Amino acid sequence: MSDPLKFERAGDDERINLAVGQPSIDLIPKKMLQTAAARAFNNAPEHAFNYGDPQGEPIFRAALALFLQGQGQTNARAESLFLTGGNSQALDFVCERFTQPGDVVLVEDSTYFLALQIFKDRGLNIVGLPYDADGIELPALINAIETHKPRLLYTIASFANPTGLSLAEARRAEIARLSKQHDFIVAADEAYQLLHFEKPAPKSFSHFLTDGNILCLGTFSKILAPGLRVGWLEVSEALMPRLLASGWVNSGGAINQMASFIVTDCLQQGAQALHLSTLRHTLAARAAVMQSALKANLSELATWTAPEGGYFFWLRLADSINTDDLVAPASRASVGFQPGNFSSANGHHPNYLRLSFAAYGVTEIETGIQRLRTVLRQH
Structure with missing residues (x-):
C-alpha cells in the first residue's frame, strides 16, 4: 500500500508552486460549463x-467520436469508446482487468509519478526503460520484453509528463506490433495528445488498435475541467469484452453518468473544440514565457528542451546536485518544483526537476523562475 501524499493546488499558500501539474482556474471555462450543465x-x-449504459451512453460516445475525428483521429468510432472517470481511474481499471500482482509493467524511466503509485498499489513490478528524444529506445524495450515477459507497457506518448517529449510515430507502430507478438498490453496515456502548440502530436495510438493490444486513455481533465472526472478508453473490438465483464461496472453502470451528459453538450455545441483552440494558444504563450525566463535566469545552471505541447519543462542540473535536497530551501524562497526522483522508476534522475507552466499566469511564471535561480545559486 502506498503512503498518502499531500494534495497541493496553486494558491494554497504563498509559494509559486511550479510543481503543480493542474490548470489554473482561469483555464477552466466556468461559464461554458454552467450553460452546458443547465x-x-x-x-x-x-x-x-x-x-447508465456500462460502456457510456451512446449519445456521449457518438459525440466524442465526432470530436476526436475533428481533431485528426479519423478512425475514432463510438463502439470503440468506453466512458471513464479520467485517466487515473482508467489506468487503475486497466490494471484490474489485465494484470495480476507480481506481473511486470514497463514504463519510461521518467514517467508520471502517480502512475507509479497506482502500479505499486496493484502489486506490479515496475521496470524503467531508457528513452531518447524520440521516446522509448526500441533495443532496450526488446531486451526488457525478452527478460521480464511484461504484462503491461505504460507510455505517455505525447508531450509526456515530465519530459515533454513525444514518442515517434514509427516507434508507436513497432510497439503495437511487439505487443501482439509478445502478448502484452499497451496502456497509452494520451492526456496531452491534443495539447500541441503548433505542429500536432504524432498519430494517436488509437490508429494502431488493430495492430496490437492497445488501450488509449483520454481525458477531459486537461482539455476541459479536472473536476468533471470524465475521460475515455479507446480499445479494439477484441479487448472491449474484458472491460465490460467487470463486476463493479455491471453493478454500478456508467462511470460518472450525469457528468458525461454535461460533456456531451459541450461536444455537440462545439464549445469543447473552441475552448481547446483557446487553451492551446494560452498554454503555448505560457510555455514561451517560461522558456524566456529559463534562458534569462538558468542558462548557466541547467539544460532543457522546450516542449512543443503539454504542461511541462524537464530540467537537468549538474550531476552533483540532488534536487530532493532543494525542495525545502525552495519552499522557504516561496517557490516549488517537482524533484526528478519522483518521476523515476529506477531512481536515475536525482539531478532533474520538473516545472509546470499550466497552473500560473505569465507574471507568476517569471517571478517563480527568478526565485528558483536564487535557490540554485545558493546551493
Whole structure:
C-alpha cells in the first residue's frame, strides 16, 4: 500500500508552486460549463438520472467520436469508446482487468509519478526503460520484453509528463506490433495528445488498435475541467469484452453518468473544440514565457528542451546536485518544483526537476523562475 501524499493546488499558500501539474482556474471555462450543465439537466432523458449504459451512453460516445475525428483521429468510432472517470481511474481499471500482482509493467524511466503509485498499489513490478528524444529506445524495450515477459507497457506518448517529449510515430507502430507478438498490453496515456502548440502530436495510438493490444486513455481533465472526472478508453473490438465483464461496472453502470451528459453538450455545441483552440494558444504563450525566463535566469545552471505541447519543462542540473535536497530551501524562497526522483522508476534522475507552466499566469511564471535561480545559486 502506498503512503498518502499531500494534495497541493496553486494558491494554497504563498509559494509559486511550479510543481503543480493542474490548470489554473482561469483555464477552466466556468461559464461554458454552467450553460452546458443547465442544458444537460433540462434536456436530459429520464434515464440519464438512472444507472447508465456500462460502456457510456451512446449519445456521449457518438459525440466524442465526432470530436476526436475533428481533431485528426479519423478512425475514432463510438463502439470503440468506453466512458471513464479520467485517466487515473482508467489506468487503475486497466490494471484490474489485465494484470495480476507480481506481473511486470514497463514504463519510461521518467514517467508520471502517480502512475507509479497506482502500479505499486496493484502489486506490479515496475521496470524503467531508457528513452531518447524520440521516446522509448526500441533495443532496450526488446531486451526488457525478452527478460521480464511484461504484462503491461505504460507510455505517455505525447508531450509526456515530465519530459515533454513525444514518442515517434514509427516507434508507436513497432510497439503495437511487439505487443501482439509478445502478448502484452499497451496502456497509452494520451492526456496531452491534443495539447500541441503548433505542429500536432504524432498519430494517436488509437490508429494502431488493430495492430496490437492497445488501450488509449483520454481525458477531459486537461482539455476541459479536472473536476468533471470524465475521460475515455479507446480499445479494439477484441479487448472491449474484458472491460465490460467487470463486476463493479455491471453493478454500478456508467462511470460518472450525469457528468458525461454535461460533456456531451459541450461536444455537440462545439464549445469543447473552441475552448481547446483557446487553451492551446494560452498554454503555448505560457510555455514561451517560461522558456524566456529559463534562458534569462538558468542558462548557466541547467539544460532543457522546450516542449512543443503539454504542461511541462524537464530540467537537468549538474550531476552533483540532488534536487530532493532543494525542495525545502525552495519552499522557504516561496517557490516549488517537482524533484526528478519522483518521476523515476529506477531512481536515475536525482539531478532533474520538473516545472509546470499550466497552473500560473505569465507574471507568476517569471517571478517563480527568478526565485528558483536564487535557490540554485545558493546551493
